[in-house]
Structures are given as C-alpha cells and as structure tokens.
Amino acid sequence: MTQTVAVLGTGKIGEALLSGMIRAGWRPSDLLVTTRRSDRATELHTRYGVEPVTNAEAAKRADTLILAVKPQDMGKLLDELAPHLTTDRLTISAAAGIPTSFIEERLSPGAPVVRVMPNTPVLVDEGMSVISAGSHATPDHLAHTEAIFGGVGKTLRVPESQQDAATALSGSGPAYFYFLVEAMTDAGILLGLPRSQAHDLIVQAAIGAAVMLRDSGEHPVKLREAVTSPAGTTISAIRELENHGVRAALIAALEAARDRSRELASGNG
Numbered sequence: 001m002t003q004t005v006a007v008l009g010t011g012k013i014g015e016a017l018l019s020g021m022i023r024a025g026w027r028p029s030d031l032l033v034t035t036r037r038s039d040r041a042t043e044l045h046t047r048y049g050v051e052p053v054t055n056a057e058a059a060k061r062a063d064t065l066i067l068a069v070k071p072q073d074m075g076k077l078l079d080e081l082a083p084h085l086t087t088d089r090l091t092i093s094a095a096a097g098i099p100t101s102f103i104e105e106r107l108s109p110g111a112p113v114v115r116v117m118p119n120t121p122v123l124v125d126e127g128m129s130v131i132s133a134g135s136h137a138t139p140d141h142l143a144h145t146e147a148i149f150g151g152v153g154k155t156l157r158v159p160e161s162q163q164d165a166a167t168a169l170s171g172s173g174p175a176y177f178y179f180l181v182e183a184m185t186d187a188g189i190l191l192g193l194p195r196s197q198a199h200d201l202i203v204q205a206a207i208g209a210a211v212m213l214r215d216s217g218e219h220p221v222k223l224r225e226a227v228t229s230p231a232g233t234t235i236s237a238i239r240e241l242e243n244h245g246v247r248a249a250l251i252a253a254l255e256a257a258r259d260r261s262r263e264l265a266s267g268n269g
Helices: 012-023 038-048 055-061 071-084 100-104 120-124 139-152 160-171 173-190 195-216 220-227 233-243 246-265
Strands: 005-008 031-034 064-067 090-093 113-117 127-133 153-157
Touching: 005 012, 005 055, 012 031, 012 038, 012 120, 012 139, 031 038, 031 055, 055 071, 064 071, 064 139, 071 100, 090 100, 090 139, 100 113, 113 139, 113 160, 120 127, 120 139, 127 139, 127 160, 139 153, 160 173, 160 246, 173 195, 195 220, 233 246
Parallel strands: 005 031, 005 064, 064 090, 090 113, 127 153
Antiparallel strands: 113 127
C-alpha cells in the first residue's frame, strides 16, 4: 500500500480497523492514529508499531482520514481538521447518523467524503460495513474504502438515502440477536437445562443457521421448512411466535431504529 491512512478516534472499532488493515498488508509505517489519552497512544504504538499524532498532524500528512469518533464529537473534530485538509484527501466517516453533507459543509468545497456504517462484529473480522458516497466521492474512493473495511468483514454499497435502513438492520442488528439468545437461554433454563448448556446449544444453533443461510443460497423460508415437520415440535413453536406477534414486533422495532437514525442524522439527538 502506498497511501498514508490515519484513524482518528482509535477506540474499539478504530482499533479493529487498524488491526484488520495490518493483516491485509498495510505497513504500520503508513498508518497514523489519534487518541485522547497518551497512555492509549503508547499502547497502540507498542501493539501495532503505528505512529500516534495529533488530529491536525493527521490532516496534514494522511491521504485518507477515517473518522471513528462518537457522533457528538464530529463537529469539533472537523473544526480541527478543516484548515489543514485539501480536496485531494479522502475523508471516511464511521460515525453513526452523520450524513456526508454535514461533513462536506465543514470542509473545502469539493472534498470527497464517504460514509460507512460498520457493526460490532468487525471486532472478530465478521463485520458488515455499509458504504455510501458523498457528493464528490468517485468509484475509486469507494473501492479504496472497501479495501480498508474489507479487512474486517464484508462490505455493501448503498445510496446514502438507504443508510438509515441499513443502520436499523445491520448496525443495530447484532443487538437483536443477542436479545434473542438471551431470551432463548432463559427459556432453556425454564425447561430444565443449566445456563451454560442452554447457552452453548443456542449459540451453536445460531452459528450453524447463519452459515447455512450464507453458504446454501436457499431462501430462509425453505431452510425453516426443512426443520418444520407436520404436527411436530417446531411448527408448535412457530405457531406460538406468530400468536404473540413476534414478526410484527420485529418489523416495528426496525422501523423504530430507522426513525431514530433519521432523527440523529437531522441533529435531533
């Protein structure tokens, strides 16, 4: 890799990207990091061999800047970066709910910006990062972004108008699965299993089902029907899920997440 990339705000997600880039072949000497705490900077330097710098220095030296800060910190960060950024630098935002227009308005006219919504499984290289181009981002900018985030999972390009829906499905998605696993574990305990056994059974069932969905190419209805025998245990459980409105509740939950993402994007935090 010949470009210099700076990760600004190297928390859990930022560090996951950093380690993924190094595994994908980026040289530590081409990577810069910024942090709020000096001890954290020392830790990252020791662990990865990357150079800690200030935000202003990152803006001056890096060809690509990845803004991995909290949404509420984005405005202040852009104020620090704007005097030093030129239009030949790419800015990638990984902050939830921040539209590219918010960033573009604070940078030089014509500055390329790409918006990315990663989810937490990037921490185990199984993330999904949803990528959208700003007004001045080119296909090359998108490909470059995919190369970075592809080191920690899969990527998907969508129009920015679909980012709120993607946030509801993918960004928040892991939490729904954790919620279901928690509920199913409690059910297993109610049915007489020790917690550890119930947990192991459910987690492996989730992993196996996910791999089958990914690798078989089959529609989830067909996979579900393959488990559902006439008058059997599974159809009895499915009937109760439908009677309790679980499908409708999931749809309503995702709509609520999408609407909240829209509120955050509009500044109604």
